[in-house]
Amino acid sequence: MKFKTLVKLALSACTTATLFSLSTITAFAAEANNSAAAGGTGLGGMLLSFGIIILFMYFVMIRPQKKKEKETKSMQDNIQVGDEVVTIGGIVGMVVRKGDDNVVIETGGERNKLRIKLWAISENTTANERKAAEKDSAKPEKKSKKKDDVTEE
Secondary structure, three states, rough: OHHHHHHHHHHHHHHHHHHHHHHHHHHHHHOOOOHHHHHHOHHHHHHHHHHHHHHHHHHHHHHHHHHHHHHHHHHHHOOOOOHHHHHOOOOOOEEEEOOOOOOEEEEOOOOOOEEEEEEEEEEEHHHHHHHHHHHHHHHHHHHHHHHHHHHOO
């Protein structure tokens, strides 16, 4: 599922749970004298619905965002001289020098140099290409192992 679809689903679940909770509160207030009816869907039902909403929001929105932030931070820390990077502003360049929190990149044919903050780097295209090459090289090995197993038998 796409992220926007999940957000819409989460918002509709929140709306439904809120309406359920409001109807529970109204039923509790209207039937306060009848303890059997109020005890079944009162405060416990409302707390349960809010707990379910909070868990749902955590697993749909908060957890994936933290995972993405961790991956981005790891990518930014592992930038090396010679990598091609893209900034959050869309500037593409080659890393010339890396400091503690600064990176100097070289852009364009005229070899213009820009000093940017490390947090401003959104993508390391060289690292992405390395990962893709590793995946591609791992796939033929698996296939060749299967072929070797068949020929041995």
